[in-house]
Amino acid sequence: MAKKEVDRHLQIISDIRKKNFKPIYLLMGSEPYFIDMITDEIIANALEDADRDFNQTIVYGADVSDISVIINAAKRYPMMAPRQLVVVKEAQLIDKFDDLLYYVQKPLTSTVLVINYKYNTLKNKKIISEIEKAGVVYESRKLYDSEIPGFVSTYLLHKGISIEAKESAMLCDSIGADLSRLTSEIDKLLLTLPENEKRITAADIEKNIGISKDFNNFELLKAIIVRDAAKANLIIQYFEKNPKTNPLVVTISVLFNFYANLMLLYFIPDKSPTGIMSVLKLKSSFQTKDYITALRNYNAFKCIEIISQIRIYDTRSKGIKRAPLTADSDLLRELVYKIIH
Structure with missing residues (x-):
């Protein structure tokens, strides 16, 4: 085959x-x-x-x-x-x-x-x-979400351009998993780089694609992982003011994918960076740091509860059992509170 x-x-x-x-x-x-x-x-x-x-x-x-x-x-x-x-x-x-x-x-x-x-x-x-x-x-199969940042890095490497894992995640979270659209936006970004510049930075992404380097799904997830409620709420406030560039459906997808992956890690014998990379098919040890931190801050029972809450708020974001006049930012604020506490 x-x-x-x-x-x-x-x-x-x-x-x-x-x-x-x-x-x-x-x-x-x-x-x-x-x-x-x-x-x-x-x-x-x-x-x-x-x-x-x-x-x-x-x-x-x-x-x-x-x-x-x-x-x-x-x-x-x-x-x-x-x-x-x-x-x-x-x-x-x-x-x-x-x-x-x-x-x-x-x-x-x-x-x-x-x-x-x-x-x-x-x-x-x-x-x-x-x-x-x-x-x-x-x-030609669909890539797993965990493989797409690696795809971005490889795509740029063949063009002689480097990108850090964080910046790659920013692009993927904002643009999504449509590889044709993702590469098209990257090609547009490359046209804006100064001559002889061989690296894409968070500032380049913020300036040319409209993703804040400090207020994005990547940073929100990191704040939740370390249970920094103050920083998480600041990011949610930013999302509230910029709803078009930070749709709730994307944020919920990012949270679900992370905690679904995290759930797998409670049952593997090798929780080292190498073991985590192997199970989740990650391409960089940098990507394992958040999972290792989350394993310390959330036990398996809490993770199950979090996944359940994410599913509930996913359905509410689509209008099911959603209170009238409830804003997306209010739903996200409630969800993040229940995850952290």
């Missing part, structure tokens, strides 16, 4: 840039970002510009009436070029996709066939097995 390493797409892209093409690429899974990234690299590198008119075919699953259309396109020979490129986008919409087995058993080596099977995985193990023999099968 397809490998699921987080960074496998980088090796695939490296081979593409070296012109090491495979006859078939099956790119499937729930995360469209990596599928689009690999596809764009193939389109950019497979053909010279002068060869595209006669040797590049891009079709969409919704417009394909029969899989034979794809097979016939793939079986054509290139015209005055070393290869031809056939890209099938939204292939999950094609009826009788299993009939592609006829072609993948004997693919044409002068064709590069790229199949985008988004938001799902192909179930036909025979097709997958045959493609793996001659080509590439890549499963």
